[in-house]
Amino acid sequence: MQNDSIYVLLADDDEDDRLFFKVAFESIKIKTLVKTVNDGVELMNYLVDNQNKLPHILFLDLNMPFKSGMECLQEIKKIDYLKDVAIAIYSTSASEQEIEDAFVNGANVYIKKPHDFTTLKKFLEEVITINWHYLTSGLNRDCFLLSL
Amino acid sequence: MKFIIQIDINIVGKKLLQEHLDQMQLNYILRGTGEVEINEPFSDDKLNELTLGLKKYGIVIIEDEKSILIQKIKDAIIEMVYMDENSPITSGMPTFLSDKLKYSYGYLSNLFSSFTYTSIENFTQLQKIERSKYLIINTALNISEIAWKLNYSSIAHFSNQFKKVTGLTPSTFQRIIKKRRQVQIKEPDIETNS
Numbered sequence: 001m002q003n004d005s006i007y008v009l010l011a012d013d014d015e016d017d018r019l020f021f022k023v024a025f026e027s028i029k030i031k032t033l034v035k036t037v038n039d040g041v042e043l044m045n046y047l048v049d050n051q052n053k054l055p056h057i058l059f060l061d062l063n064m065p066f067k068s069g070m071e072c073l074q075e076i077k078k079i080d081y082l083k084d085v086a087i088a089i090y091s092t093s094a095s096e097q098e099i100e101d102a103f104v105n106g107a108n109v110y111i112k113k114p115h116d117f118t119t120l121k122k123f124l125e126e127v128i129t130i131n132w133h134y135l136t137s138g139l140n141r142d143c144f145l146l147s148l
Numbered sequence: 149m150k151f152i153i154q155i156d157i158n159i160v161g162k163k164l165l166q167e168h169l170d171q172m173q174l175n176y177i178l179r180g181t182g183e184v185e186i187n188e189p190f191s192d193d194k195l196n197e198l199t200l201g202l203k204k205y206g207i208v209i210i211e212d213e214k215s216i217l218i219q220k221i222k223d224a225i226i227e228m229v230y231m232d233e234n235s236p237i238t239s240g241m242p243t244f245l246s247d248k249l250k251y252s253y254g255y256l257s258n259l260f261s262s263f264t265y266t267s268i269e270n271f272t273q274l275q276k277i278e279r280s281k282y283l284i285i286n287t288a289l290n291i292s293e294i295a296w297k298l299n300y301s302s303i304a305h306f307s308n309q310f311k312k313v314t315g316l317t318p319s320t321f322q323r324i325i326k327k328r329r330q331v332q333i334k335e336p337d338i339e340t341n342s
Contacts, residue, residue: 029265100320104327110315129265133274136264137222138157138206143281145324147315 005031006128006135009055011043011072012036013064017113020120021059028125030132040067044075047082054085057131060107062091062098070105077106086131086144099147108144123148152329154286161207168201182223217249218263221256224248225268229275229298241272277313280306284322291318 008025012018018036025032035055037043043060044067046052058076062069069089076082088109089102099110109127114120127146134144162178169176172194175187199209210216224245242253245268249256260268276298283294295306310318 100324100327103324104331106328130274132265133271137271139274139278140157140282143278143285143325145314145316145321 005033006057006132007053007055008032008034008057008059008128009043009046010034010036010059011038011040011064011069012059012061013039014061017061020117021124024117024121024124025128027121028128030125030128032128039064040069040072043067043072047076048079054082056135057086057088057128059088059090062089062093062102070102073102073105073107084141086134086141088127103145103147108141109146109148111148150332161205164205165202165207168198172198172201182219214259214263217251217256218260220249221245221260221268222271225272226275229272229279241268273309274313277310280310280318281321284318285325294318 010018010021012021018038022034022036025034037046043058047054060069060072069091073087073089076085076087086108087106088111089107090111090113091098092113094110094112102110108131111123111127114123126148130144130146133139134141165178165184169184174190174194177185177187179185195209202209210219228241228244245256246253257268260266260271264271266274280294280298283289283297284291289297291306292303295303298306300306300309307317310316310321314321316324
């Protein structure tokens with residue numbers, strides 16, 4: 001497992017955010033492979049196409065056109081073979097209610113988008129490290145909740 | 149109808165392993181959590197058969213020395229976390245690990261950090277919090293009983309550690325898992341085959 005990279009999929013409609021994510025992932029210790037899609041519809045099309053490899057973890061922006069992150073989350077949790085994909089929600093807003101709703105609907109991680117790049121890197125590194133432990137140390141994924 | 153089940157992963161893993169080894173009619177001994185000793189000539193073909201048979205359950209045979217030691221460190225930490233009141237976590241974790249594995253703590257600690265992206269201390273904390281989550285969800289113990297059981301000096305200390313690792317308080321965590329189960333029971337899953 002140590003030598004395999006973690007496959008990360010990111011759905012975000014904002015081009016700058018997508019770029020920041022990619023650059024941030026390049027600088028963290030765990031090897032990752034990052035793919036991005038531009039909105040919720042593209043994401044769902046990607047996930048239901050069984051030609052495509054499933055990600056180890058999916059980062060989901062809440063505010064996207066056509067299909068919101070929350071709608072995607074609810075759809076994903078109803079599809080059996082997608083259930084084990086860890087889901088990290090990230091959003092500019094983070095009221096306690098929003099965070100709780102996301103978790104109740106099956107999200108594993110909730111990240112409030114930080115304003116600076118250094119914090120973003122730190123957050124992503126933490127999420128990927130913890131997720132890696134859930135993948136390699138036999139921890140119960142149903143209990144994987146992390147709010148940053 | 150829907151119901152909630154409780155699974156002891158350690159028992160499931162052990163039973164699966166035993167069934168497979170029995171099926172292959174091998175003469176074996178299970179040692180501790182993750183060690184199997186085969187007392188007969190064991191061909192590569194048989195090893196491949198076993199590897200393939202176990203793979204679908206997420207059971208992997210580890211062969212290289214360092215990975216084996218990392219796994220042993222993890223197993224020892226988990227054993228320690230599950231010892232409850234007598235656990236050496238607070239007093240003498242370094243001594244416990246080096247006595248058990250016959251290496252200096254410094255060596256174990258460096259090896260662990262360079263292979264797992266985390267330190268022994270952080271991994272121990274993560275495992276403790278995982279255990280507390282299990283207790284929160286599956287037992288009737290309250291937060292202060294759990295804090296005591298896991299050797300935290302106070303409820304505040306436990307809550308702080310929990311919050312540090314998960315970003316949530318123990319009671320928020322408990323509420324979320326309860327609600328999640330209600331949602332799952334209310335909305336039956338759409339049958340989709342992969």
